[in-house]
Every structure is written in C-alpha cells, then in structure tokens.
Amino acid sequence: MAQKGARPYDRIGEQVFAKVDKINAELFTLTYGSIVTQLVKDYEDLGEVNTQLEKMGYNIGVRLIEEFLARSNVGRCADFTETAEVVAKVGFKMFLGITANVTDWDAEKKEFSLVLDDNPLTEFVELPESYNKLWYANILCGVIRGALEMVQMKVEATYVKCVLHGHDVSEIRVLLKEILTDEIPASMRDE
Amino acid sequence: MGIKVVCASVIGKSNNPLYIRCFDNTEEPLKFHYIVHSALDVVEEKSTAKKGASLDLYLGMLYPTEDYRVYGYTTNSKIKFIIVVQEDGDSHDQAIKNFFRKFHVLYANTVANPFYTPDDLITSRKFNEELEKQVKTV
Numbered sequence: 001m002a003q004k005g006a007r008p009y010d011r012i013g014e015q016v017f018a019k020v021d022k023i024n025a026e027l028f029t030l031t032y033g034s035i036v037t038q039l040v041k042d043y044e045d046l047g048e049v050n051t052q053l054e055k056m057g058y059n060i061g062v063r064l065i066e067e068f069l070a071r072s073n074v075g076r077c078a079d080f081t082e083t084a085e086v087v088a089k090v091g092f093k094m095f096l097g098i099t100a101n102v103t104d105w106d107a108e109k110k111e112f113s114l115v116l117d118d119n120p121l122t123e124f125v126e127l128p129e130s131y132n133k134l135w136y137a138n139i140l141c142g143v144i145r146g147a148l149e150m151v152q153m154k155v156e157a158t159y160v161k162c163v164l165h166g167h168d169v170s171e172i173r174v175l176l177k178e179i180l181t182d183e184i185p186a187s188m189r190d191e
Numbered sequence: 192m193g194i195k196v197v198c199a200s201v202i203g204k205s206n207n208p209l210y211i212r213c214f215d216n217t218e219e220p221l222k223f224h225y226i227v228h229s230a231l232d233v234v235e236e237k238s239t240a241k242k243g244a245s246l247d248l249y250l251g252m253l254y255p256t257e258d259y260r261v262y263g264y265t266t267n268s269k270i271k272f273i274i275v276v277q278e279d280g281d282s283h284d285q286a287i288k289n290f291f292r293k294f295h296v297l298y299a300n301t302v303a304n305p306f307y308t309p310d311d312l313i314t315s316r317k318f319n320e321e322l323e324k325q326v327k328t329v
Contacts, residue, residue: 026303033305124303126315131306 009085013093016072020094029123036136046133053135057142065147068094080176081105083153084112087144096120114144116170119163127164135159141172152180194283196290196326197259198223198275201298203310204268206231210313214326215277227273230254230261234271237263248295249288264291270298290329297321 035056039049072090077083081102088100097120104113121137135141141157148155154177161171197215202208211227213220233253250263253273264272272294276287301318302309 030303030305033303037305124300126304126306126317128306 009089010099012072012074013090013099016090016094017097020071022097025120025123029120029125032121032139033125036134040131040134046131050133050135050138053138054142054145057139057144058146059142060139061143061146061148062150063146064095064143065150068147079109080153081109081112083148083151084114084174087148088114091147092116110176112174113160114172114174116172119170122162122164122170125164132165135162136164137162137170144172144174149180154178154180194276194278194286194329196274196276196329198227199294199322199326200227200273201313202227202231202271202273204270207310209270209310210318212319212322214323223275226256226259226261226275230263230273231271233261234263234265234273238265249291251284262287262291264295266295272298286329290325293325294322297325 036049036053039052040046043049043052068091072094074086074090077086084102088102092098092100092114098116098118101115101117102112103115105111119137121140125136127134127136138159141159144157145155156175156177158173159170160173161167161169163170195215197218198211198213200208200212201210208224208227211220211224213223215223230253234250237250237253248264248266250265253261253263255261259275259277262274262276266272272291274287274290274294297318301307301313301315304315307313307315
C-alpha cells in the first residue's frame with residue numbers, strides 16, 4: 001500500500017544517516033549488554049528490569065527528539081500514520097542505522113506495529129533459559145514514548161515479539177493514547 | 192579430502208574445560224576427554240619452550256595416537272582450542288588452520304554475549320549449532 005510521501009522518508013533517512021557521526025557497533029552492543037546485565041543483577045525481578053529500561057529510554061527519548069528535529073529537518077506530520085513512517089524510516093535509521101517497517105494498523109489508525117528485522121542492540125546476545133520475561137531491547141519502547149511526548153503525542157509502546165525469544169522478527173506495538181495540547185509533560189511538572 | 196573432526200574442545204586459563212564436544216558416536220566420549228587432557232601437557236610444553244611469546248597462535252600437531260591426531264591452538268588470553276581429528280593420508284595443515292581461525296571467531300562471538308561470563312562453561316545453543324556446521328564443512 002504505497003502512501004504518498006512514504007518513499008521520500010527512506011531517502012531522507014539515508015541522507016541524515018550519512019551525515020551523523022558513527023561509533024563502533026561492537027562497542028555499542030557491549031555497552032548496552034553490560035547495562036542490561038547490571039540491571040538484572042541489581043533488580044533481580046525481570047519485570048522491574050523491563051520497567052527500568054523503559055524509564056531510561058524515556059529519558060533518552062525526550063532529549064533525542066531535539067537532535068532529531070534539528071538534523072533531519074522533517075516538517076510537521078499531517079497525521080499519526082505519517083508520524084509512524086518518520087519514526088520507522090528516519091528516526092531508526094538515524095540513530096541505529098536500521099529501518100523498521102510499519103505494519104498492522106488498526107481500524108482507527110491509532111495503533112501500529114514497528115517491525116525490526118535486525119537490531120544492533122541484540123547482536124551476539126543469547127538469553128539464558130529463565131529470562132523469558134525480559135524484553136532485552138525495551139529501552140527502545142521508552143525512547144519512542146519520550147520522543148513522541150515532546151511532540152505532543154502521548155503513546156504507549158510495548159514489545160510483543162523479540163528475536164531473542166525465538167521469534168523471527170522483533171515487533172513493538174505503539175498505541176496513541178492522546179494528542180497533548182500545550183501541557184507540560186508529567187516528568188517536568190513534578191520537579 | 193578425508194579429515195574428520197571427531198572432537199573439539201575449549202580449555203580455559205587454568206586448564207579447566209569450558210566446552211568438550213564429540214562428533215563421533217562410535218567412541219566413548221570419555222576416551223576423547225582423556226586424549227584432550229593429555230594434550231594439555233604438550234600445549235604447556237610448546238608454549239613455554241620458545242623464549243618469550245610464541246608468534247604463532249597455531250601450535251600444530253600435538254601428538255598422534257592410534258587412529259587420531261591432536262591439534263592445538265592457543266590465544267593470548269590463555270584460552271586453548273584442542274581438536275582431535277581422524278585423517279587418512281597427509282596432514283591438511285591449511286584446512287586445520289582455517290578451522291581454528293573460524294573456531295576462534297565463533298568463540299569471540301560467544302564471549303560477546305553479555306549473559307556469558309568468561310571462564311564459564313559454554314552452554315550457548317548458537318555456539319553448538321555453528322560448530323556443528325563448521326565441523327561438517329571442514
């Protein structure tokens with residue numbers, strides 16, 4: 001289903017990716033890996049680790065969005081479907097070097113799936129048997145939530161499939177809760 | 192060609208076995224454990240014989256037994272790879288060297304897993320499967 005404006009985002013993504021600084025992939029993967037294992041040691045409960053990863057991602061997301069908007073020069077999105085494409089093709093490309101696919105829209109266009117074929121965060125990783133509850137790359141869900149909140153969209157992002165759990169692709173489900181109107185986000189209000 | 196890897200093993204820094212896998216169903220695994228263990232002495236000998244660090248990671252043939260030959264490869268982190276092969280005719284040094292190189296890369300990838308602590312037993316399923324594939328195509 002070709003959407004008007006869907007193609008250009010691929011190209012924009014690649015252009016921005018070419019301009020940004022890169023770091024060594026193994027260093028990145030190992031750093032993230034040690035974050036996760038440290039969290040697992042500290043919290044012991046895997047559900048709690050998932051929550052912490054999401055919170056960390058949220059903090060990254062609220063800051064990352066500024067960098068994204070400055071570098072990519074993408075204008076306002078007309079609707080949520082366009083937002084989804086921008087996140088998948090430009091956002092993921094710029095920061096992780098991969099493009100995700102947007103699939104499975106619901107009837108009201110408020111929910112979609114981001115499908116990732118491969119993910120630099122999970123390179124070389126093998127989850128031990130008892131870690132079924134752990135969503136290893138859950139930080140990405142937080143990043144999506146944080147970044148979109150800063151552009152006035154309150155979303156919920158959760159992992160539904162992960163290659164480390166045996167699925168062939170990773171899938172994040174993103175649900176639009178509401179469009180925010182000129183409100184200070186909760187994290188800043190509480191300070 | 193005629194090389195068949197019948198046993199592959201990874202030995203840790205203190206000569207503790209991290210991984211031993213036998214690919215020959217006709218023999219008892221214990222026999223291979225014993226062969227690998229005795230090969231460790233030869234490894235010690237070879238690595239301390241040269242003055243200073245030995246240049247080559249590949250140690251060559253460690254010693255021959257009745258139907259098998261044992262080859263060794265050491266890394267700078269004192270991890271040793273020992274394989275037992277069954278070969279007929281001349282030694283295929285180049286093929287063995289290639290196998291060790293791939294084995295080393297496979298080991299490095301397994302160590303990169305954040306859930307694996309170095310010097311632990313290697314229980315990774317991916318490692319097992321990859322090694323099987325490599326053994327088949329040696």
